[in-house]
Structure formats: C-alpha cells, structure tokens
Amino acid sequence: MKYLLFLLLLSATTAIAQPIDTATVSQAQKLIGLSFTEAEKDSMTGWLSVYRDEYKKLHQQPTPNNLAYPFAFHPAPPGYKIPTKQLPVSWNIPTNMALPANRNELAFYSIPQLASLIKNKKITSLELTQFFLNRLKKWGDTLECVITITEELALQQAREADAEISKGRWRGPLHGIPYGLKDLFAVKGYKTTWGSAPYKDQVTDEDAFVYTQLKKAGAVLVAKLTLGELANNDLWFGGRTRNPWDLTRGSSGSSAGSASATAAGLVSYAIGTETWGSIVTPTHRCGATGLRPTFGSVSRSGAMVLSWSLDKAGPICRSAEDAAIVFYYLKGTDGKDASAVQRAFNYTGKADLKKLRIGYAGNYFNKLSKESMQWSVLKKFRELGANLKEVQFPDSAIYTYNMIGITISAEAAAAFDELTRSNRDDLIRRQDKNFWPNTFRMARFIPAVEYINANRHRSVLIEQLNAFMKDYDVIITPSFVDNQMAITNLTGHPVVVMPIGFTTDTHLPNSITLIGNLYDEATLLAVAKVFQDATDHNKKHPPMFR
Numbered sequence: 001m002k003y004l005l006f007l008l009l010l011s012a013t014t015a016i017a018q019p020i021d022t023a024t025v026s027q028a029q030k031l032i033g034l035s036f037t038e039a040e041k042d043s044m045t046g047w048l049s050v051y052r053d054e055y056k057k058l059h060q061q062p063t064p065n066n067l068a069y070p071f072a073f074h075p076a077p078p079g080y081k082i083p084t085k086q087l088p089v090s091w092n093i094p095t096n097m098a099l100p101a102n103r104n105e106l107a108f109y110s111i112p113q114l115a116s117l118i119k120n121k122k123i124t125s126l127e128l129t130q131f132f133l134n135r136l137k138k139w140g141d142t143l144e145c146v147i148t149i150t151e152e153l154a155l156q157q158a159r160e161a162d163a164e165i166s167k168g169r170w171r172g173p174l175h176g177i178p179y180g181l182k183d184l185f186a187v188k189g190y191k192t193t194w195g196s197a198p199y200k201d202q203v204t205d206e207d208a209f210v211y212t213q214l215k216k217a218g219a220v221l222v223a224k225l226t227l228g229e230l231a232n233n234d235l236w237f238g239g240r241t242r243n244p245w246d247l248t249r250g251s252s253g254s255s256a257g258s259a260s261a262t263a264a265g266l267v268s269y270a271i272g273t274e275t276w277g278s279i280v281t282p283t284h285r286c287g288a289t290g291l292r293p294t295f296g297s298v299s300r301s302g303a304m305v306l307s308w309s310l311d312k313a314g315p316i317c318r319s320a321e322d323a324a325i326v327f328y329y330l331k332g333t334d335g336k337d338a339s340a341v342q343r344a345f346n347y348t349g350k351a352d353l354k355k356l357r358i359g360y361a362g363n364y365f366n367k368l369s370k371e372s373m374q375w376s377v378l379k380k381f382r383e384l385g386a387n388l389k390e391v392q393f394p395d396s397a398i399y400t401y402n403m404i405g406i407t408i409s410a411e412a413a414a415a416f417d418e419l420t421r422s423n424r425d426d427l428i429r430r431q432d433k434n435f436w437p438n439t440f441r442m443a444r445f446i447p448a449v450e451y452i453n454a455n456r457h458r459s460v461l462i463e464q465l466n467a468f469m470k471d472y473d474v475i476i477t478p479s480f481v482d483n484q485m486a487i488t489n490l491t492g493h494p495v496v497v498m499p500i501g502f503t504t505d506t507h508l509p510n511s512i513t514l515i516g517n518l519y520d521e522a523t524l525l526a527v528a529k530v531f532q533d534a535t536d537h538n539k540k541h542p543p544m545f546r
Helices: 002-016 022-032 038-059 103-108 111-119 125-143 151-166 209-216 256-263 280-286 320-330 373-383 403-415 417-422 436-443 448-469 484-491 521-534
Strands: 146-149 178-182 220-225 246-250 270-274 289-292 312-317 358-361 389-391 474-478 495-502 509-516
Touching: 022 038, 103 125, 111 125, 111 151, 111 320, 125 146, 125 151, 125 178, 125 220, 125 256, 146 256, 151 220, 178 209, 178 256, 209 220, 209 320, 220 256, 256 270, 256 280, 256 312, 270 280, 280 289, 280 495, 280 509, 289 320, 289 521, 312 320, 320 495, 320 521, 373 474, 373 495, 373 509, 373 521, 403 417, 403 436, 403 448, 403 484, 417 436, 448 484, 474 521, 484 509, 495 521, 509 521
Parallel strands: 178 220, 178 270, 358 389, 358 474
Antiparallel strands: 146 220, 270 312, 289 312, 289 495, 474 509, 495 509
C-alpha cells in the first residue's frame, strides 16, 4: 500500500514537472553507449522526470565540501591484516651538533640536526622560528609559494616549545622545529583558501587532523603554503608557484608551495597531499624527497576533499629519514575520516639490501635511453649490494581504461557541487577545457552505474597488484612512464620519490620512484635512506637560496 501511494505521488509530481520525452532519451543514450527501442524509451520518460524532480529536492539541501561521505575505501585486499602493533622507534639524533658559522646553512639542516641543536639548547625554537620566518618573508614572494605566514601562531608555539624544553620535557625530533602546511588543511584563526579565488577569504573554524598531530609533536607552523587551485597544478589565485632551481618555470603541483618552499629552505619540511601525482610531481620537479603513504594512513579531517577514495596526505622533505620522522608523528586517525586507520610504522632506518627482494620495472626502464640517469640508479643499488631482479610491472594488462579519471572526476564534481551550481566556478583563473570548472560540469554526465562499476573493477586491480607485489619488498621505477602512478594511486600503495641528479637539457632535478607494499613505508624509506646516504643528490640545494 505504501509503495502504491509512493507511485501515485511520483506520478503526480511527474505530471506537474516539465516532461522528458523520447527525443531527450535518444540524445542522452549516446553518452552511455546504449541503444533503446522506442517502447523502452517511452517507458523511461515518466520515471526520468520523477528522478529529475527528486534531484531538485536534493539540490535544495546544503552540500558543502566537508559533508561526510558514508562509504569508506580501504586498499587492503580481502584477508589482508593491517599491522597495528607499534614498536618503540629510536631516532638517530646527533649528540655533538654545532651551529654553523654561516647561519644560512641552517635552512638545509636535516630534522635530526635541528632537533639536536634544540634539544641540547644550542639554539632556541624561537630563534630558529624567526630564522625561517625571515626566509619566508624574503623569498616567499619570489617563489610565490606562500599564502599566509602564520607569524603570531608560530612565535607562540616556539615560546611554548622553549618553555617545555627548558623544563626537561622534549617531545621528540619535531619539537620546536618550523614547518609549512599546504593550504587545504584548516587551522583555526587563519584562512584556508584551497588556492582558489572563490575561497580566498574562507576561514574554517576547525583544526585539521594533520595540524593537530604535528602540534602534539611540538612542531611550529610558520606558513600555509600554495597549491594549484583546488589541488591541481601550480597556478593559484595569487600567482604561479616557482621552481627554486629556475624561477622562469613552475614548481608543478598541486603541492606546489610545499615542494618549492622545502627545496628552497624556507621551511624545514612541509605537508602535501596527493590524489594523482600531487606529491610525486612537485617533489620530482623541485628536487625534494616525498612520501606518498599507503591510502588511509593519515586522517583527512579538516582538509579539502577532492576525492574521498584517492586523497592522501604525506610529508615533503629533503631526505627519506626526515620523511620517516614526519610520517611517524603524522599517521593515525581521529575517527572523523571513514577511510583512515590506526596502523603501525616500525621504522629502523636500516635495510640490508642483500637480503631484500628488490625488483626494477624492466618494461618501463627499457623505454628510456641506456644513458638516462635512471639506469645509473640501478647501478648504484647493485654497488650497494642489492640483487636486483628485472620484472614486468603489470600495466596495460590490468589497466585497460582510464579508471582513475572516471573516479576523480565523479568524486570531485560531487565534492564541489555547490561551486558548480552557484556559478562561482567562473572565478577560477583557468577556464580551459582541461581544468576543474569544465571537469566538474562534464562529470555530471558520468552515470552512477559506470562510476560504481569502475570501482568494482578497481577491487580486481587491487588484488592483481598485491599478487604481484607480494614477491618483492621494493620495486624501482621511473617516476613518469605509462600508468604506474595511476595504478598505484588507485590501489593505495606507498611510494617514495627522491632526486637522482639533473637533466642535461633543462638542468632541473630528476627523480626515481620506489614502490612499497601496503603499510610497509618502513622498508621503503629505509631503502631510500641507504641510497641517499651513499649519494649526494638530495644534499644539493638551489644556489639562489643557499
């Protein structure tokens, strides 16, 4: 009886609304690759009008970016047990660290070096904070990498750190050390602009989980850094974030300011995010070291949503060891992010390359010239004792269509539904067909059936890649060949991206990517550390900013 009343109500609603006819269905079916008979089209029209009216009611409800999505994506395949037993981690903090004669060198000191200076009272957090604030003020406009300098907050947090340390309470290696935060994380009392003109005056009365975690560790926030508008590329409402190695070029994005400021020594490290390349790409371009953690390792509460099933937060640093330290304090969940989990990170910083199962993606490397510096990385790993095995990274055999494009477009359009409906998307600087306003509009025509089925096939992709990865601890691959980045973002696997030298044509940094197993960032970062301890690529810094 209730169902009959529902049908009558819907029929009445349909009669009042402007009808959808068979000609409308004929045009619409072209978008989904199906063909219906005239009778089938006629059967649909009434109900399509009903649904359209229900959509109107839905659209009357507020749909802000932070409206929760009740479905959680988890990258672990069936039967996978997430490691949760956290063992004590001992950080190698130097005991006899001295202040440099040239104070500018502090800009490129590692986290352990800075931690030693602060812990042993060779410098105060306040002095170090003022040092980095001065660098941000001097170079921030040059690099166009800063949205807000959080000076008042930074000085307060630095004084609090000094007071605690003077009483013998040292929280750990991040205590009192200044850092930068990508400006899609909310911090109470400060604007959170998302790098985009429609939101450039937005103030969110919330502290993001990422900021809260670092605050607990005693870290000092000195700046909110640029990102390409709504987390895409390096163009933001105030300019274009510059590459510190060549100011005529952009830093790429979307964690543009995080990578640029870190590489230039304006902050000791920064936090970025990735949906599809937003940690990897600017890290590569600016010569930094970035960790894209296993999906779900860090709660994204208080952060701008682009894609619920793909967004990840991670550190951008100048070494793998620094990234390990930051990630240790960053990981976790506050229960506000349905996809975030509590997991262990049992990092030792040690890796016996002779015993580890390390492969390299031959199908990717063989597309590069034998003179390319990526091949020299393999040579160095062999010199360090690694018994490398050439493997065929599963690519086109398991990734047969643009699964990630469908997923990001549909989720991002939902996240920014109000922006599209209000026409405030016209305020975004880029209005070309390859940028967000057009993507959000086009995504309205992605059928829910196709989006759901793409994610069902994604579960197969997860099983296939995990079946491949189970035989290896680390896979070495060029950062930008074929579909590796799309695949590993979809499956949630962690990667480390690190510099390996400079290109001969542009003289810009080049990189290599290490892929690890789910939740095994400890091995991944330790292997990267072995390489960096034996080379000097990550110890080179842009001349202008030394």
